[in-house]
Amino acid sequence: MTIDGTSSEGTSADREQLEFRRRLTAMFGESPLPPEHLMFNLGLYTRSSVLVKFLFMHDVYQRIRNLPGALIELGVWWGQNLVLLENLRAILEPFNKQRQILGFDTFSGYRTFTEKDAVSDVMADGTYSTPEGYREYLERLLEAHEGANAFGHRRNLHRLIEGDACETVPRYFAQHPETLVAMAFFDIGTYQPTIAALEAMRGSLMPGSVLVFDQLTWSGAPGEAIAFKEMFRDIDYAVEKSVLYPSKAIVTIR
Numbered sequence: 001m002t003i004d005g006t007s008s009e010g011t012s013a014d015r016e017q018l019e020f021r022r023r024l025t026a027m028f029g030e031s032p033l034p035p036e037h038l039m040f041n042l043g044l045y046t047r048s049s050v051l052v053k054f055l056f057m058h059d060v061y062q063r064i065r066n067l068p069g070a071l072i073e074l075g076v077w078w079g080q081n082l083v084l085l086e087n088l089r090a091i092l093e094p095f096n097k098q099r100q101i102l103g104f105d106t107f108s109g110y111r112t113f114t115e116k117d118a119v120s121d122v123m124a125d126g127t128y129s130t131p132e133g134y135r136e137y138l139e140r141l142l143e144a145h146e147g148a149n150a151f152g153h154r155r156n157l158h159r160l161i162e163g164d165a166c167e168t169v170p171r172y173f174a175q176h177p178e179t180l181v182a183m184a185f186f187d188i189g190t191y192q193p194t195i196a197a198l199e200a201m202r203g204s205l206m207p208g209s210v211l212v213f214d215q216l217t218w219s220g221a222p223g224e225a226i227a228f229k230e231m232f233r234d235i236d237y238a239v240e241k242s243v244l245y246p247s248k249a250i251v252t253i254r
Contacts, residue, residue, distance in 0.1 A: 069180030075187030191223030
């Protein structure tokens, strides 16, 4: 995902469309709505290309609703997907307070590139970094959403794990061998952390587990597809592109 919210592959919008996007941004900043009304009316400023991400996450959640296990995102950035997962949990299964939501990120941007990766302005050391202290802010934000939702008195079902996924994901699954994976969203992009995460969670997958890959068919980040093909040589699975969000690939374990 680029800074302006377009996909990693850039944008298909023409100059006029980009101008209207800038106009929406400006109008959001100039909104005459009081803050409490603005929070309740964010749809006034939500573009279709952003709304589709919400619909996509709803589709993915529906697929794993009847499975036990954790919801995992690898490559969190600002954390919007984690917030969506918390709120979808509250909407779709409000009585399930065993559903853990885990987010893995360096919070300092990309780090690890190999000969199996492509380096570019989008895929480079430090891209997708967050400001200092952002992980702590995101933790508070997740806590606020959780507290406002059904059974808000039950807390601490979110975990943000900071560091290189090559180290943090294997360590987490070694320390929590009881973990089952209902869904894992891969938005790491590079080969080494993707293959390390897949290897670490392989034993925690089950029939019906869903893996979402953000860059499986994008030539600008070949490491993700290479890692996937290596790891899934002897695993029975089905793969499809999202109808709503064609750049996203959905893999279901059989």
